Amino acid sequence: MAQTLIHKAGTRGAADHGWLKSFHTFSFANYYNPERVQFGALRVLNDDAVNGGRGFGEHPHDNMEIISIALKGELQHEDSMGNIAVIAPGEIQVMSAGTGIYHTEFNKDGDNAVEFLQIWVFPNKRNVSPRYDQQKYDLDGKANTLVQILSPNQDDEGVWIYQDAWFNLGKFTAQTTLDYQLHKPGNGAYIFVLKGDLKVDGQVLETRDGYGIWDNAGFSLEATAGAEVLIMEVPMSI
Structure with missing residues (x-):
């Protein structure tokens, strides 16, 4: 028999840093809920909005599959693998962090917020060589x-x-x-x-x-x- 759970939108963890507004479906940063740590291999589902001209400074990741899906605006990406890219609505980005990467994410627009989903999935293979990919899709x-x-x-x-x-x-x-x-x-x-x-x-x-x-x-x-x-x-x- 199928097992189910429901997370209503208003029950998510919320963080307001002024330049960043984020809703956390699962425990993340200062939000911790022992009943919402992960869903199987799905570890993070963050619903982020970053003010114009602001963003995340250089920070590290390792042994995690990191997925970004743009919903509104354009997200500027740079990483230690030498990738420089812009992620726009209708695009998905992935990084296999593997042995370790550094990256930055910034709102390319100086005035309007960029909105995107940040998703982390536990990998089934550790310590791989880091890799990057980005693809378009058409809904x-x-x-x-x-x-x-x-x-x-x-x-x-x-x-x-x-x-x-x-x-x-x-x-x-x-x-x-x-x-x-x-x-x-x-x-x-x-x-x-x-x-x-x-x-x-x-x-x-x-x-x-x-x-x-x-x-x-x-x-x-x-x-x-x-x-x-x-x-x-x-x-x-x-």
Whole structure:
């Protein structure tokens, strides 16, 4: 029988640093909730807004798969591997931190906030050589379907990471329904509603709600109103 959990948007950890406003689905920095440390291999899901001209100074990471999804504005990225890039809506960025990297992230716009998701996934292979990738995706051109943006496979659509994880984004009009089948036994899915309203196996979800489901083969989605959703399928054991 499927197991589930729900995280309503208003129950997330919140941090307001003036230049940075962040909501933490799982324990992060000064927010700690022993019941919300991770969802399987999914360790961090931060919903960030950075004021114009501000950002994160150089800081390190290691042995973590770090994913950024731009929602609004442009995020400037530089790292110790020599990458200099701008991440805009419709793009996903990944870094396999491996043996260790340093990077900075800044709002390229001096006036308006940039909004993005920062996601960390535990890898299934440690101390790899650090790597970087960035890919575009098109939700408007593939409305009412799921668009794969991440997988474990280098030859698949989207970016890849060192983990048996699959991420999909979807943009749906009202009354759209579809079924999602998990790719691998032992995986679960964390569904994060970016906009709108939908149901997962009948459970009502609203903007920025999160819903975890595992010990099952799949689930059904129904967009009760227009909705955008991110589905993160990850191993439940790491």
